[in-house]
Amino acid sequence: MTNSSDATAQAGKRERLAAAAARVFHEQGVEKTTIADIARSAEVPVGNVYYYFKTKDQLVEAAISAQRRGLRDLIARLEQHEAPQDRLKALVRTWVDQRDVAAQFGCPTGTLAAELGKRADGLDREAAAALRELIDWVERQFAGMRSGDADELAVALIAAYQGISLLTNTFHEPELMVAEGRRLERWIDSLVS
Incomplete structure (x- = not known):
């Protein structure tokens, strides 16, 4: 016992x-x-x-599973912001704050999903589900901002982050993430104007 x-x-x-x-x-x-x-x-x-x-x-x-728990913890912290626009901008700032890690190793979820995506053993789908969870949350934020194309905007935001993570890692230049973070925050703001 x-x-x-x-x-x-x-x-x-x-x-x-x-x-x-x-x-x-x-x-x-x-x-x-x-x-x-x-x-x-x-x-x-x-x-x-x-x-x-x-x-x-x-x-x-x-x-x-550990990454998904971390993502859920992050979402819980982001949910403390009142407005969807502020939640999304806080998400972007979280990414920017991790720029040194991205410069060295890339995005934890994205790099694992990319590596496992070359397999067809079920783990590829598990990794994709983690990214899907984030996309779905982002989509709900855009929908809360009354964006009619919330699904497309969510994919665009996550794609922008994954792309800048790749470039930040490829060139080992954290400042690329900073510049893209500023651009993404302006873009989010432009959607409520």
């Missing part, structure tokens, strides 16, 4: 491994990452990883 503190410790270690997997996959890519890399990042013995995750693909799935 497992007591509640053991169950809590196991859940904590599992979450720590999932977060480490998300971080290491972002920094190194799925194919280059070993289970030992993830264990080292999570500061657990390699053998412990196999207790929670039998395969690397299970770690990828856990990393996607």
Whole structure:
């Protein structure tokens, strides 16, 4: 029989491994990452990883889930802004604040989705679902601004971010993200005028 503190410790270690997997996959890519890399990042013995995750693909799935939890946490913080326009601009500022990470490794969700998109094993759809969740939230914000083409605007905003993340990473120039952030905020403002 497992007591509640053991169950809590196991859940904590599992979450720590999932977060480490998300971080290491972002920094190194799925194919280059070993289970030992993830264990080292999570500061657990390699053998412990196999207790929670039998395969690397299970770690990828856990990393996607960790990213989705992070996205939901971000959305909860953004929802504290009263107006949809302010929520979207806060989202853009969040991206700009992460410009140094983007310059070094790209967008965590976008790079994982791009890498997994080359596979057809279900993980590609899981990664796409994370991006879809963000697009759907952005679409609701544009709809709240009374934009009739909210679906197209949502895709345009996410595409602009993914594109600037790629360029910021390719050229290792965080200031590209800053300039695009300013442009996106002006664009959002122009839609309510």
